[in-house]
Amino acid sequence: MKIIIAPDSFKGSLSAVEVANAINRGVKNAYAEAETHLLPVADGGEGTMETLIAATYGEKREVVVVGPLGNEVKAAYGILGDGETCVIEMASASGLALVPEGKLAPLDATTYGAGQLIKQALDDGFSSFIIALGGSATNDGGAGMLQALGLKLLDKMGKEVGYGGGKLADIERIDTQYFDSRIKNSKFLVASDVQNPLIGLNGASHIFGPQKGATPDDVKILDENMSHWADQIATVTGVSLHDLPGAGAAGGIGGAFQAFFPAKMERGVDVVLEYVNFHGYLKNTDLVITGEGQVDYQTASGKTPLGVAQAAMSENVPSIILAGAVGKGIEILYDYGVVSVHSIVDKPMTLCESMSQAASLLEKSAEQIIRSYFYSQIKELEGGRLI
Template identity: 65%
Template sequence: MKIVIAPDSFKGSLTAMEAATAIDRGVKNAYPLANTSLIPMADGGEGTLETLVDATDGFTKQVQVKGPIGDKVEATYGILGDNKTCIIEMASASGIVLVPEGKLNPLITTTFGTGELIRHALDEGYRTFILAIGGSATNDGGAGMLQALGLHLLDEKGQSVGFGGGSLRDIHRIDAKGFDERIKESSFLIASDVENPLIGPNGASHVFGPQKGASQEDVALLDSQLTHWADKVEETTGIQIHDKPGAGAAGGIGGAFQAFFPSRVERGIDVVINYTKLKENLVEADLVLTGEGQVDSQTASGKTPMGVAQTAQNLGVPTIVMAGSIGPGIELLYQFGIVSAHSIVNSPMKLETAIKEASFLLEKSTEQVVRSYFHNHVPQLQGGSV
């Protein structure tokens, strides 16, 4: 029996590798002779850097940059095993996890630190980039990132405007003369499953602003600010990003990449599937076990369990999902080859307890699921090699 174990992280409790290890223990508790392959996954958000660096035997570099609210933070970027490709995880420099509780405010949060990471990597000689842009705390249209790379955003007096989505309205002119020339020599693969436009009811501010601390009044203001920003970008570049699919990703940084960088966009999960060689590992597999902290209708939008299941389904391999919690709409997932989804919470408990005991709960739940799924294989598995 061959079982491929390919979970995402259980945010707040387990990294993808820790989750994979717990699932593996559960499988081996049930059938010690099972052949397992552990392939930690990610979908373009937090954990993507670690997953790709580990999968390719790469390494990481630490850099001090400006955090989303202006303080200094220690950020990390990775170099893949080819020693040529740089992976930058936006959340490391401009992520929502870096903002203390009660201080989320997309009117002032900036992507400047993400630009500093890119600049540092350029200084180190790297010209091939993967940008994982999930988990941001920002809604500045990528303006801060561009400022860090030498783009001047000037007000009516010719002075540089401030940081954050609330300052975009002050931009009177974009001066691209100082924009880092090395950008043109580079390639940027944007790992994102977000297809939202920059502005409007489905845009960055309306859809993602509230989770970054925006009130309803803030949302309307931010959408107006991004509209002004898009107008100025079009004046400067001739590129219209207002309604471009994916321009609304990560508070609008997706639009900045489309307008100012030689870039292309791929689903985050597809990027990870490619670099981890998941498809190759699925050959002759009997089952895939995947999972993440929350599984619901949103999982079908390109999250790890769906991407893993789609890849497995194309090879005729069934997928079972293990989850911290299961929300409404999981019926959508069955068409992608997911056989069933299981919550690891086995009794009434507080959230803090579930987080603390996540590894144990995942192990024990996996054991029961695998025992049930392979009950007809018990004599074979207990008798010899498989």
């Protein structure tokens, strides 16, 4: 029996590596002789850098940068095992996790630190980048990131505008003269599962702004400012981000990459699956087990379990999903090779309890799944009885 274990993290509880280890313990409890391959993955959000570093035996470098609220924070970028590819998570410098509870500031939050990470990596000699966009606390259209890389965003007085999406309306001219020239000779693979445009009811501000603390009035201001920002960008680059798919990712950072970088955007989970050589492990595999903290109709939009299941289905390998919580609309997942979806919660408990017990719950659930799914093999192995 050959099983691939390829989960995402259970956010706020366990990393993808910890989830994979817990599932593996459960598999081995049921069938010690099973051949397991642990391939923790991510979808371009938080954890992508750690996953790729672990998969390629790379390393991490710390950098002090400007955080989303303008204070100094410790961030990091990863170097993959090839020694040539740099992986940067926007969340490491500009993420929600860097904002204290109750301090979200969607009009002021900046991506300046993300630009500093890119600049440091360029200074360190890297020209090949993987950029993971998820988890940002910002809605500035990537303006701060571009400023850190030398782009001048000037108001009607010729002075640089301040940080945040609330200042985008002040931009009267974009000066590209000092934009880092090394960027045009580099390559950027942008990993994201978001296809939203920059503006409008389906754009960055309306869809993701509330998650970053934006009130209805804030959303209106941010969307209007983002439209002005897109107009200014179109004037300089000829690229219209207004309705461009993916431009709204990470509060509009996706659009900044599409307009100012030699960038290629791909679904985050596909990028990670390629680097962990997922398809290389699929031959003669009997089952894939994947999962993440919440599985519902949104999972089918390109999140980790869907990407894993689709890849497995390409080789006719079935998948099972484990989740902390199972919501509505999971039926669509059955069209992508998913056999079943299971919540790991085995009795009434609070969210806090389930998160603190996630490792043991995953282990127990994985054991029961293997006992059920491979009943005949286990029975034969144990001489006609189950232990």
